[in-house]
Amino acid sequence: MTADEAGTAPPVQGACYVYGVVPEPEDHTSALDLPGVGDPEAQATFVGHRGIAAVISAVPTDRPLGTPEDLHAHARVLDSLAASTTAVVPFRFGTVLPDVRTVVEELLEEGRDEFAEILKRLHGQAQFTLRARYVQEAVLREVLGENPAIARLREEVAAKDEDASYYQRVELGRAITDAIAGKRETDTAEIQRRLAPFAVATAHAEPAVAEGVVNASFLVPQEKWAAFEKAAEELAVQWHGRIQLRLLGPLAPYDFVDEAASETEEGR
Template sequence: MPVHVYGVTDTSVTIPTDRTGRSKRPLRHIDGGDLRVLVSDVDDDSRVLREDLMAHAHTLEAVATLGTVLPMQFGVEMPDDDTVRHELIESRGDEIRPLLERFEGLLQLTVAVDLIEQEALKEVLRRDPDLVALRDHVQRAAPQDRHSAEVRLGEAIAGALEALRAEVGDGVVDRVAPTARAVSLGEVRGALQAAEVFLLVERDRQSELDATVTTLRDDLAPLASLRYVGPQPPYAFLDAASSGELSWA
């Protein structure tokens, strides 16, 4: 029967038995030597649902709380257990073991910050009297002049929001980076995202980062909201650490 592959860990990591994976199938593992591959069975004609994507991610996060796991991209399937054993353990074991050693004792935590639009607009207006004057000018402008004035105001506000977004983002990185062994920055998306920061953190320092994030969330309110995700496998750091030959997530 085909199997869906979640990731690779070592045999010291106990796979959680209270979770189900893709298509709500039980999780199980395939061992070889000191390596353990986390899998679940799938039907040949199994359709991919959004809940399957979530199950894949949540399974890996659950294992990451227990030990080091190298995550595979969603959709990696192999025809049977013997193929998994041959492709990942026998053929690629020498590649996988150094990666597991490199990330031993480390986990990824993600901090994402988004400006709250109305609060950000209030802030840029508070900081810049010229913007307030331009806004008031638009409100008083004659109908034939209003469009060009609105364009100038929109451009000025967009520039001010971009500067505020960069300022908040830089401040977030400065606050959380000292706790991390390594930092990777995601590309900000949309007009309001200020930062997406991936942090590779020693397990025994997670509580330190937790406390920093709690304080940071309070300090950012009400200007911005903060999402804190993890523990996770080292998604953002695998490409830099590996040869890229395997389909790491």
């Protein structure tokens, strides 16, 4: 449905869950063969207006959203679009508007120029997220092998009871933590050196676990997806048994929309 098709039945009756915004497809009646948020029977579809379109599905309003299934459904719709090379501006989970008319008039019409510019900047690109964590036993062996003083302190601590070695245990823990931090810095730089050349932008977040090495996202043009994945696989082989790597993607550009929006504002 477009703003000019007032006589056409809207693709969704009632409240609309909004996943994000994409370029307007030629076929407004097309639907994604994926379960919608809040209602697995409600497929995601498009409502277009002046060259852009919202990705929406019918959503029940008689219960709160937020189950694991809801979260997964939200991500699946957005990531399937990104994997199909469709530029997408992903919305935060939980965006609900009262009806299709509101989607068109208050979302697409009011934000049309900004959305169009952001989509232009994100065209042909998708996010890949790399999460890496140390294999604890392996990295501890490295630390002890490379730092004789730490190894000796560990032996001294092991020879004493807990009360007598309390302060030495604190010192040992601090020394090991500092040594691993140094390794983390080196390994993060190596990941950046090997993968960043394939990306147009990168973003870093704090690892979610203590043994985490890196939690990094890369905005990668479609023509470099295969090369990027190959480079990540080579790292995984090189660090097998030492660092566990998990590569997610292609994903919607969750970590790069704000940057694209800022560039759009600066360009005005």
